[in-house]
Amino acid sequence: MATDTYHHGDLHRALLGAVGEIVAEKGFQDLSLREAARRAGVSHSAPAHHFGDKEGLLDAFAIEGFELLTARFDATAAAVDPDDGVDLLESLGRAYLTFAVEDPAHYTVMFGHDKTHDDYVGSPLSEAGDACFDRLTQAVVLLVRQGRVAEADARYVATLLWGACHGIAALWNDDKLPHFYEDHTFEGVLDGVMGVIRGLLEGGRA
Amino acid sequence: MATDTYHHGDLHRALLGAVGEIVAEKGFQDLSLREAARRAGVSHSAPAHHFGDKEGLLDAFAIEGFELLTARFDATAAAVDPDDGVDLLESLGRAYLTFAVEDPAHYTVMFGHDKTHDDYVGSPLSEAGDACFDRLTQAVVLLVRQGRVAEADARYVATLLWGACHGIAALWNDDKLPHFYEDHTFEGVLDGVMGVIRGLLEGGRA
DNA sequence: AGTACGATGTGGACAGTGTCAAGACCTGAG
DNA sequence: CTCAGGTCTTGACACTGTCCACATCGTACT
Numbered sequence: 001m002a003t004d005t006y007h008h009g010d011l012h013r014a015l016l017g018a019v020g021e022i023v024a025e026k027g028f029q030d031l032s033l034r035e036a037a038r039r040a041g042v043s044h045s046a047p048a049h050h051f052g053d054k055e056g057l058l059d060a061f062a063i064e065g066f067e068l069l070t071a072r073f074d075a076t077a078a079a080v081d082p083d084d085g086v087d088l089l090e091s092l093g094r095a096y097l098t099f100a101v102e103d104p105a106h107y108t109v110m111f112g113h114d115k116t117h118d119d120y121v122g123s124p125l126s127e128a129g130d131a132c133f134d135r136l137t138q139a140v141v142l143l144v145r146q147g148r149v150a151e152a153d154a155r156y157v158a159t160l161l162w163g164a165c166h167g168i169a170a171l172w173n174d175d176k177l178p179h180f181y182e183d184h185t186f187e188g189v190l191d192g193v194m195g196v197i198r199g200l201l202e203g204g205r206a
Numbered sequence: 207m208a209t210d211t212y213h214h215g216d217l218h219r220a221l222l223g224a225v226g227e228i229v230a231e232k233g234f235q236d237l238s239l240r241e242a243a244r245r246a247g248v249s250h251s252a253p254a255h256h257f258g259d260k261e262g263l264l265d266a267f268a269i270e271g272f273e274l275l276t277a278r279f280d281a282t283a284a285a286v287d288p289d290d291g292v293d294l295l296e297s298l299g300r301a302y303l304t305f306a307v308e309d310p311a312h313y314t315v316m317f318g319h320d321k322t323h324d325d326y327v328g329s330p331l332s333e334a335g336d337a338c339f340d341r342l343t344q345a346v347v348l349l350v351r352q353g354r355v356a357e358a359d360a361r362y363v364a365t366l367l368w369g370a371c372h373g374i375a376a377l378w379n380d381d382k383l384p385h386f387y388e389d390h391t392f393e394g395v396l397d398g399v400m401g402v403i404r405g406l407l408e409g410g411r412a
Numbered sequence: 413a414g415t416a417c418g419a420t421g422t423g424g425a426c427a428g429t430g431t432c433a434a435g436a437c438c439t440g441a442g
Numbered sequence: 443c444t445c446a447g448g449t450c451t452t453g454a455c456a457c458t459g460t461c462c463a464c465a466t467c468g469t470a471c472t
Contacts, residue, residue, distance in 0.1 A: 005466095006465090006466055006467065007466080007467060007468085032457080032458060032459085033458080033459065033460095034457080034458065034459080035458095044458095044459095045459090045460080045461085045462095048459090048460075048461090053459090053460085054458095054459065054460090
């Protein structure tokens with residue numbers, strides 16, 4: 001149970017929660033370890049014992065985000081005809097974009113984080129990201145089996161779809177999307193874009 | 207000409223150059239005004255007189271990037287049949303992705319920058335970004351005139367294409383693309399993805 | 413039981429940072 | 443020649459990330 005005063009009990013979780021708050025309020029650019037510690041009601045250098053580094057804390061937060069997104073993917077995939085690749089892909093795309101807009105704090109840290117982490121390959125962070133991307137890859141494999149996508153193009157289609165989702169999410173969250181969307185809710189844009197993708201994948205034209 | 211010792215002469219340009227160097231070396235997360243000043247051979251608070259703020263310096267660098275990209279767009283568009291929307295779009299996409307990979311310093315600052323800048327709308331930064339996006343919009347208008355895209359879908363197609371370019375560029379620069387691309391140069395991925403897009407836009411299937 | 417140990421949290425220190433204010437320096441218009 | 447305004451310097455302040463020595467707690471071992 002830990003004494004009231006000294007040991008926190010679940011500082012690990014509390015710090016991740018504080019990170020979420022701060023990032024949501026001020027963007028992750030001016031997140032500070034000391035303020036996260038302050039919000040968790042703990043001394044300024046306590047976080048080091050749990051995450052080692054500022055980098056470590058942000059990595060842990062990003063991993064948490066990937067796990068949340070992966071869970072959404074799996075929940076979505078379970079509620080859809082597992083043999084229809086287009087349906088599956090649309091639901092994954094919707095889940096991805098919805099997550100990005102509903103939880104921008106996690107999303108921006110997951111992707112806006114540090115470029116070219118020194119030892120990124122093989123790290124827990126990269127594995128969490130790969131686990132996420134695997135869901136998308138499997139859906140594209142389904143498309144190949146259905147003859148909607150040539151096998152030689154599978155990797156490029158997967159890249160294109162993930163890129164499109166990521167790009168749209170990033171641009172939307174950064175307010176970089178053109179002003180003629182001001183009359184739209186995000187759901188409207190989502191429906192419109194998904195309609196275009198579905199039209200393209202089903203062989204017609206946009 | 208300015209004296210050798212006191213006045214720098216072209217500190218504005220020199221600081222932007224220093225930013226480019228530092229971002230290329232260490233990522234823009236740990237860029238510091240003081241180091242930029244140091245590299246320009248100038249006192250630690252000289253930059254404030256030109257850019258006011260760290261935010262201001264990064265904004266200026268981002269604007270420079272948007273201008274460079276817009277220039278590439280215009281050069282590309284001039285070298286292509288101005289009546290073929292698909293050709294035009296492919297050349298714009300290639301220019302975009304090539305720029306992002308060749309000049310990641312500018313690119314990451316242009317887009318990895320600060321979320322939800324307070325007074326972003328109407329700022330010179332947003333205008334530079336809009337000028338860039340206009341080139342893409344015009345190409346989609348061409349597609350509509352050619353009957354390849356329904357007018358009602360035009361906005362979504364533009365969003366989808368820009369999103370795809372942005373997403374792929376960001377993922378590539380962050381080494382987030384799946385490891386099965388290790389055997390590819392970026393040109394190979396670019397060719398593959400462009401082939402898929404062209405196939406989709408021309409009405410076949412991927 | 414008691415004791416040593418590792419995990420957890422504290423406090424102080426250090427260099428580095430962004431920003432502000434006051435002043436030194438130079439240029440050019442009057 | 444003067445003096446006003448843009449350019450640059452110096453000094454200061456609060457804040458940050460990281461390191462260190464130390465305090466406190468739970469626990470496994472003897």
